[in-house]
Amino acid sequence: MSSIITQHIRLGHTVRFVRDLHASSIQLVGRRKRLTRKELKASAMAARKEHSRIYEEEDQFFDMEEMTEWEYDDHHTFGHLLLDSVRDVRKYLRQIQFEHPTLAKHAKPFQLPPKQNILQFERSFTMGEKFLAQDRKAVLRVKVAQLGLKDLELRKFLLLAGVRYNPETDELKMSESRETTSLLNKKRLADTLVSLITEAKKKDDMFTDVPLEFSYHKYKPSPALPAEWVPKPKTTQS
CATH class of the missing domain: 3.30.160.20 (Double Stranded RNA Binding Domain)
Incomplete structure (x- = not known):
């Protein structure tokens, strides 16, 4: 709740900061168009001082020394990703520790499927x-x-x-x-x-006039391995 209030305070302060800059800029170029060169220079200097004051106030507001300690004790993004990976590993370790032993009593020896199962x-x-x-x-x-x-x-x-x-x-x-x-x-x-x-299996039309060809299939010959390439078994010396 405190973090939400702090975010609202920051947002309001930022909006006020932009509004002050906009007002000072309008005051410089919008409302005083008929100024002499000397007055224009003085107005520009005053606007710069006003901008500097606003920026200084903004820096003071966002100064980390004035923030409370709890606002900067969280991990960065990569730290959270590391914690997520640690949680996943712990989850599987808990399954190995507690769930897998209970499933062992339901284990059955592997048997080849019958020949009737052709799919x-x-x-x-x-x-x-x-x-x-x-x-x-x-x-x-x-x-x-x-x-x-x-x-x-x-x-x-x-x-x-x-x-x-x-x-x-x-x-x-x-x-x-x-x-x-x-x-x-x-x-x-x-x-x-x-x-x-x-x-x-329907006998109405057997497509006897359509040729059956396999031109789409590309045969890949597998050459025989030369006999001299075959490794010879090592003979053990008695």
Whole structure:
């Protein structure tokens, strides 16, 4: 409360300071236009003295020696940032100390997903931040050979997939970030894949007149490593 009162006092004093300067300037050039050269010089000297007096009063008002001690005992901006980082570290240390031991009893050994789960989803999380744009994105990867499509159905599916299909690895990759959360984007990807499979199985139009080509994919050959570059195993001396 005291700091708010002090700010109001400073603001009022600053306004009065500007008003005094403006009044003295008007008195010099606005109201005395018909002055002789000697009178104009005297008026200018008086205005300078008045300005000097006003500036001196302002300096005395903002003199740090006259301020109370509590007004200058706060940290600067970088000090507050350092304190925020210390609080974050302490928060995670408290979680390690008190929360993690209680979660250990719910831990389960890792098991590989069953072979029926052919869909692979990728999501990203940023520790310490929420609602970031890059955390909404979800990516779907699936091997086309595991979808159970044959002949014309597979051909139509690849035509619908377009550039999202990699013929070198036989993998379909799709990404989505239009929804507000990564879970909603994950569901949207699953619905899109189901719609593609459903459309590929329709017999009304199989797009037999449309050529299937993969000119968009740039094959990157991986040359074999020369045998002389392969390090030889070290033999131990007995």
